[in-house]
Amino acid sequence: MPTIPLQQSTRFTYFSKLIDRPVMDKNGEVNAKIYDFIIKPLEAYPQAQGLIIRRGFPNRKYTVVPFADIEALNEKEARLKVEFAKLKFEENHDDRQELTLRRDILDQQVVDTHNHKVIRINDIHLLFVNHSLMVAHVDISLRGLFRRLGVEKLVDFLIRLINKNAKYLKTEYLIPWKYIQPLSINPASMTIKVNVPQKQFNAIPAADLGEIFLEVSSKNQIALFRSVDIITRARIFTHIDFKTQKLMIEELPDKEIAELLNNIPSDEATDFLEKLPKSRVGQLLGLMENKYAKKLSELLGYSNDSAGGLMTAEYIACLKNITVEAALKQIKERSFKVEPAQFVYVLDEESRLIGATNFRRLILAGPQEQLMNIIFPKTYFVNLESGVKEVAYLMEKYKYYTIPVVDNNNVLKGIITVDDILSQLITIAWRRLKKIKVLPKQ
Secondary structure (H helix, E strand, C coil), X not given: CCCCEHHHCEEEEEHHHCCCXXXXXXXXXXXXXXXXXXXXXCCCCCEEEEEEEEECCCCCEEEEEEHHHEEEECCCCEEECCCHHHCCCECCCXXXXXXXXXXXXXXXXXXXXXXXXXXXXCEEEEEEEXXXXXXXXXXXXXXXXXXXXXXHHHHHHHHHHHCCCCHHHHCCCEEEHHHEEECCXXXXXXXXXXXXXXXXXXXXXXXXXXXXXXXXXXXXHHHHHHHCXXXXXXXXXXXXXXXXXXXXXXXXXXXXXXXXXXXXXXXXXXXHHXXXXXXXXHHHHHHCCHHHHHHHXXXXXXXXXXXXXXXECCCEEEECCCEHHHHXXXXXXXXXXXXXXXXXXXXXXXXXXXXXXXHHHHHHCCCCCEHHHHCCCCCCCEECCCEHHHHHHHHHHHXXXXXXXXXXXXXXXXXXXXXXXXXXXXXXXXXXXXXXXCCCCC
């Protein structure tokens, strides 16, 4: 294969076809092999900045050659513009501040932010463009693994003998690099080097985020957790099991745990805290925002299977004597830990529940209309001591997906969503099935 100067080439290749290829210096001496590439991570399609080459056996030594000093590179060889004598070879090259393909990407678990799953990279698809080498895709296919092992042609031949139209031969499993989040841990900071915009990762639905997190190896979970912002952490935390939650907080300082709990819906925070020792709960509540800690303390006093134990304190309520315009302004100015239910509860000056309306009625009403004039004729509610069955019955009967919870003085204390009640019912049903040894088929 003729040598293709970088400045004249525009073509694809695979990382596996470049590693361990011979390296020739300016004088034509061949005394090293390609080992790895250093890439610039903060780009949609990272560009190679340097070539790591090695020589010697068994005492191997390494050096870095800037890409500007590479005259030509292809699947047969690399040719340098400098002499080996001017390069300093050392026993180790392990600069963790750099992102390299062989060490940090190949064979690593990654989060595919497009398909919302954890995968393992078997090869890396590269693109020569002018005088540069760019990372275009990652290959997650079995064929990519065979290519790296040097048996791709043999396996292809055997499969063609069996079925020349096999999907294996025709389908490429290449994922664009812009959708990939490398889980390459920096041991100093215990963070993951992220090369795509954080907003792309944040766009993954919370349930999928939880599944992705659980698929990641345990050694990478804390690194993934620390690499995302606090809102994403909260979304992940509420969608993982208690055992994993407990492992996470054991690795975090108390200040970070308190910040995490401050950003979790009250019902989820309560579910977590009630499983911890009382001494630990008191310690964490003392570090949290006073108002929210007080709210959680109150929720922790209720039984798990009561309305008080199921409710969340995240709801929208307005006083009865304001206008629609004022109510909408209050809603816009509020911040929520989760997307609020589309109901607005109307209270008197003593926080007693008078009625409820919804966003649709608010939007269609005139700005100066009194809030009291657009509430529903009848609003059903439950008491703090109401059981799961009563709550479920009212929700099913009146087709509610949220229901308010009041105390004995009719003061609004929280709301129960259909998700909360469904989760509780599933847990009860599962326990009963286990008790009678009748479980659904897996």
